[in-house]
Amino acid sequence: MGHDATLNAGDIARLADVGRAAVSNWRRRYDDFPQPVGGTAASPLFSLPEVEDWLRRNGKSYEMSLGDRAWQRLRAAGDDLRLGDLVACAGAFLLYLRRDPGGWKAVTRSQEPAKRLHQAAAAATADLPVPVDWSLVDIRLYRLLADLAAEQGPADAFELLCERYVEAHSRRLSVTRADHAELMARLAGAHPSPRSRAEPAEGSAEPAEGSAEVAGDPAGGPATVFDPACGVGALLLPFTGARVLGQESGETAALLAAVRLLLRGLRADLVAGDSLRQDGFPDLRADVVVCDPPFNERAWGHEELTGDPRWEYGLPPRGESELAWVQHCLARVRPGGLVAILMPAAAASRRPGKRIRGNLLRGGALRAVLTLAAGGPDLWLLRRPEPGERPPSQVLMLDASDGLTGVEAAWRAFAADPEGEPPAPGRAVRIIDLLDDEVDLSPARHRRPPDEPDAVAEFGRVRERFADAAASLTGALPGVAPPGQARELPTTTIGELVRAGIVTIHPGPPKMTTDAGEVPVLTAADVVAGGPPSGRAPAGAGHVVLAAGDVVATVATGDGAARVVAEPGAVLGPQLHLYRLDRDRLDPDFLAGHLRHAGASAARPYSGVSRVDARRVRVPLLSLAEQRAYGRAFRELLALEDRLRATAALGERLVRLGFDGLAGGHLRPEG
Template identity: 75%
Template sequence: MNAGDIARLADVGRAAVSNWRRRYDDFPQPVGGTAASPLFSLPEVEDWLRRNGKSYEMSLGERVWQRLRASGDDLRLGDLVGCAGAFLLFLRRDPGGWREAARSSEPAKRLHQAAATATADLPVPVDWSLIDARLYRLLADLAAEQGPLGAFELLCERYVVAHSRQLSVTRADIAELVARLARLEESPAGESLTVLDPSCGVGAMLLPFTGARVLGQESGDTAALLTAVRLLLRDARAEVVAGDSLRLDGFPDLRADVVVCDPPFNERAWGYEELTGDPRWEYGLPPRGESELAWVQHCLAHVRPGGLVAILMPVAAAGRRPGKRIRGNLLRAGALRAVVTLAPGGPDLWLLRRPAGERPSSLVLLMDGTGGLPGVEAAWRAFTADPESEAPGTGHAVRIIDLLDDEVDLTPARHRPYREEEDPALGFAAVRDRFHAAVAALPQYTPAIAALAETRDLPSTTIGELVRAGLVTIHQGPPKMPADLGEVPVLTAADLAGGGGPSGRTSHDPGHITLEAGDVVATSTTEGAARTVTEGGAVLGSQLHLYRVDHDRMDPDFLAGYLRYAGAATRAYPGASRVDARRVRIPRLSLPEQRVYGRAFRELLALEDRLRETTALGETLIRLGFDGLIGGHLRPNG
């Protein structure tokens, strides 16, 4: 285990572990790793913590992960996780098979035979000897505690963190956005769709499509195995193939309804020489340095006429000169329908349709979606319904003929139109005045917080203990909130982080959790957003938790403050994307003292909101200034 694992085990910060190593001569010596990231023996660490009176708690999931990681070197960690996943799939499909094998005279042999039979549809053979009998028993215990799917997702997330430099995993919010866009193709639930991901990695882009028929291919055996297990544990109609899609296509005759892809970027060894005459290059031979354009055409070759391709691309692919001929041909054919910038520095989302014989569209949607992903769906929906209409938000339709110049640059920022209220000649002075007023008002939002002569050491408790004592009740939002145009407002994670009101909409459902004034809502991720609800009526969105307090014994703003700022320090494990909020520590204070702290936390959040607004005004002022000076609408004074 590394220093971060020890910190989580003892519920302290990483700095405390560094201090222990310096101050205590008997602290365990590294048994592996590197000088910058040493690894320690778990039994030795546990023994040292006991001898030195340091309290610690190791969950079953943590014990399974440490045992799994100790079963081989890091080069085989993926194979170990894949083997564990195959065993969990065996438990899911044949719950009694494990117990029957364990009671037999040859338990290992019977287990391997039964598990291999139950998981014969996996894309690669599983080496069942990688894991010993004790670890199989621990995995069975973890599956009983969290379910086979929950147990495997925990292991997968740990694996991704451990190999974060080698693995590139699509952000969950981007994968969900792509799934929502794809579901517009037919039914909202997507049950009739056939979806292909020819570069599926560990399956992130396919997971939101578990109601559809999902097909995936990945060049690495380990990643293909992990993807298959993740999908099959969700009872998906799935088929995953191991192999390089460009060189050895696993689905040569497939024409899917939707193709999604997050391909490897900047790959020069993608097969340029051997694939020069490939019939997939309908829009032009991809240059050696433009592997992403090879993936675009591969995806188009595998979608039915009129079907949707959603592919993530590097920002540079929209404007690099070697690829301008292919970009121009995609536009002329009406195949490329939208380019959306999802985050500063990328990636971009390209939305394409395979031409179905109708007259090509004369417009393409260009959009800067860095302000929030929910607006991308609204803009695409509006553009699909009527390309001539004005897209909501920062999306705008551009005439294709205006893009077919010497560069064929499709970068959304280069084609952003002036809005009347943002015209440099008219808007610069107005925005400057608003910016000055906002800056001048900031001091009044600074809370009255005084420094103490010495740090207070207050007795504390955890949110888990508060729940057991009846002071707090926790509710969890749904894993996915169906996106429709219903009448019920939904508070989303983006609303919570930005301090705005409910922006989502859904239909009535008795399973929804309705918010009440005084509830505390927090994200389940390490972003640490948490606020007290001031108006009830909306329902709790996905990836959110609701904390309903006993107002006679606890102040909600006090709780929200500690969730907001202490949450990131109690993540489920170092580098994880989820927070174990029950471990957040909160001082034991009387209700009047809580209210004083709660007011200070509330004032800090108000200051944060005001700073965000001021920053947005400043960015607009800077952009208008550059646009006006360069475009001849403004001139410097003096």
């Protein structure tokens, strides 16, 4: 392109710490704003040096982190069609750094660093599923990536690049939602498989004894986990102690997934190729199979796979590719092993697939259908029957479109007692009642009917609580008013406050078991909701213990939450940062308010930001007395936000109970 690096509008907004709308205004209002040097009319690209020069000339403060600078130079190394290959090459280099840091130091001192690098890196990463084109990136960019790895660690450095890549290609890439991936991992670990039964793929090494530990499941988990449509590895990442295997049709995605997994220390074996047409693990019998397959594909191989032995429950219709993926997953799991696969909501009721759905029920393979969000996807949980095993008589139905709370408890209870009744919101439905002309497995059609007396009493209680909560809102208005005259305050950054010794930042651990132990853990969800510590972790070294007056903020921008710690003693959980202040110079509520604002601003749709760089957050320079006045106002706003959230939740519950009651006949209109 003739430029060292380029940025889109979202990148400029992140660089200048403004909203994307501000960048659009600059382009309209300032004739000297840089002209696009590439991209399209809808998504133009601008020269990084030109943008930096314009920001300086117009007094716009900015700060580009090392990660953003590496990303921009990586993106400038080729066109957008090769961006995935460039990111994969960068990831492979980071894997080389992790495996052979001394080799990189020797390369940098050699006469021909580029040639030596290509040879050494290729040898250190020979186990990757796709050969790496090391010439895609020049030696200067490799040095920049090495600096980023030294600052953040190779794994976190690559996660940053992957985040930027997914953001840049959000319309082309399909990535499993993080909460869905985590739920699938927990459900897969909730019914552990005996390690001795795992059968590896032909020619693969046996898994190490005693190494099957699934994150979040202290009882232990599967020894082998397989994802036949692994994308960039999202579903395999949580299985930190298992041997993971994956296949992905795209070579670039397979390479990205392999690098992500290997950088996290997982024992990973991935291949590139179409799993349905070119099965890379024909002899595999894994303990667990997880899958988020492509939906609504008609060209999945219906004609050439007509007589395939995997179609144990019937030949999938041409328009039901998802049922081909279901049976492929069942064919690659051992008897008694679990399959967790995401499905479009329509797959539960489409007429062409009713015969296969019926056969899955009759054969005892389909164990649960869980709706995870309004409109889908659904999560199907299947278990390959043991030889001679008597099929169960019930299947679990659960509509979690209002929230995932209770899903895990319902599945655990049902898995332990398939003939019993699981806790709400789950419902055990008799299989014989589903084998009608439709074989409709939509959980919304099989919700647990409310008990009339309990439902009437619940409606009354919720209505009364909602009325009280709504009435209290008028007294919760914050003490905030327009100033007599607007003033522009001088500011500094949190990074400068750290350098001045006023603030110390402590990051939370990247991973932590938070469902068992004697130590209370403050989680990201607790900070968002404003509740007490809900996690529990084993005692041990390395915990960051909270003190009264500390400020804790979420790392991701989806909620933009920040709170002042009132009760000491808990420890800091993952996805959180702790800010310990010199309270004689900085007010905690004042800082929490600005962190809250920065996180919420970055989460807006136009911002294009996936996480907050806390050191770049700007804070006004005020006296301590003024800080405390602002802090009090921030605290009142936060209290109002908590009340609004609680009132909205009560209102939604009241509406749902009202509809259920009127339609079910145990409520009637007043008057």
